Amino acid sequence: MPRRGNLVALAGLLVSWACAAAALTALSDDDLRNLPSPGSEFDIDNGALLAPILIPRVSGTEGNFKVQRHFVDFFKKELPDWEILWQNSTSTTPVTGDKQVPFSNLIIRRDPPESPAGDVGRLTLVAHYDSKYSPTGFVGAVDSAAPCAMLMFAAKAIDEALTAKWKAMKESGDDMLQQPEGVQILFLDGEEAFRTWTSTDSLYGSRSLAEQWDGEFHAAMSAYRTPLDSISLFVLLDLLGSADPVVPSYFLTTNWAYSNMGSLEQRMRKLGLLEAKPRNPFLPEAGQDIKHFGRGYIEDDHVPFMKRGVEILHIIPSPFPDVWHKMEDDGEHLDLPTVRDWAKIVTAFTVEWMDLKDHMPKRAVKPEKRSETTGSVHSKRTEL
Ligand SMILES: [Zn+2]
DSSP, X not given: OOOBOOGGGGGGGOOOOOOSGGGXXXXXXHHHHTSOOOOXXXXXXXXXXXXXXXXXXXXXXXXXXXXHHHHHXXXXXXXXXXXXXXXXXXXXXXXXXXXXXXXXXXXXXXXXXXXXXXXXXXXXXXXXXXXXXXXXXXOOIIIIIHHHHHHHHHHHHHHHHHHHHHHHHHHHTOOTTSSOEEEEEEEEOOOSOXXXXXXXXXXXXXXXXXXXXXXXOOOTTOSSSSTTTXXXXXXXXXXXXXXXXXXXXXXXXXXXXXXXXXXXXXXHHHTTOOOOOOSSOSSTTTTOOOTTOOOOXXXXXXXXXXXXXXXXXXXXXXXXXXXXTSTTOSGGGOOHHHHHHHHHHHHHHHHHHTTOTXXXXXXXOOXXXXXXXXXXXXXXXXXX
């Protein structure tokens, strides 16, 4: 994966964008306390979400197919209301000669019921699931097994609340067609270069998907012209799972969304809801002055979408983790408190975006010890 690009090319995209920030209702402290915590699901040996992805999974190989099956089995069994779609392509690569290597993107989505597909905007959560061709046996735990597992966790965390929210809206007679918002996860294939990162040897899956969606048109009079237009925000997770990540805000037009996520991180940390003890916040630029924007960006799966005008929130550390593209990028080198923190942060962001705060299942939580002197009447809860 990725290399640095030049933001100048994007100047044309940096137009003023009427963001939906004002429409978001912030989560309360109690909402944050009520978010589920990943338990053993991220265990590297037998965790239900992560362990099955921690294998070599080069595009077109059996490991890659196994991980596809892991995603499909998980959603079919645990989250059957999510629709599973495939987008397939083939390409030659610099190391496989004339052979057409298959690349299979998985699109897993939940739209509000009874909303025509062309009228649904979709929060789009993205990670790549293929692993690098070399060195042989490379696992790619931060690149990007852990981010894939984080997205599975977030989907599971919001599933019941989505059902409850849409049911409540229907019962109350709310006009769901006003601005229906769904959520989709893209597990992308073929992100890695087979030999050396070039415009043709990288991003096999995302280039194909962005091109296809650009040419698919919704019914006339739909709110969104194409499935690309339906993407309300493209949130790409990559290289997450090492300790002490520093993720800058890469794009002016989505700095507000970055700041929302960063604010959630800082609040959860203050409330003692996160586990890692990083030197700095993971998202240190939340709320900062945005005058200095103009830095380069990192080439990754968002590029084919960004070039077509999709708004991007790129959650990738800079500098990259020390294990990047080394054999050491395996399960043992993950910092699991950091992995679990990211899962919670991304979940909180999704709950807020989808306005699910009033619909999240209430979790059993232990009462916090009261101060002997104040005998506080505040009903406080604490994380298990
Ligand atoms: Zn990579």
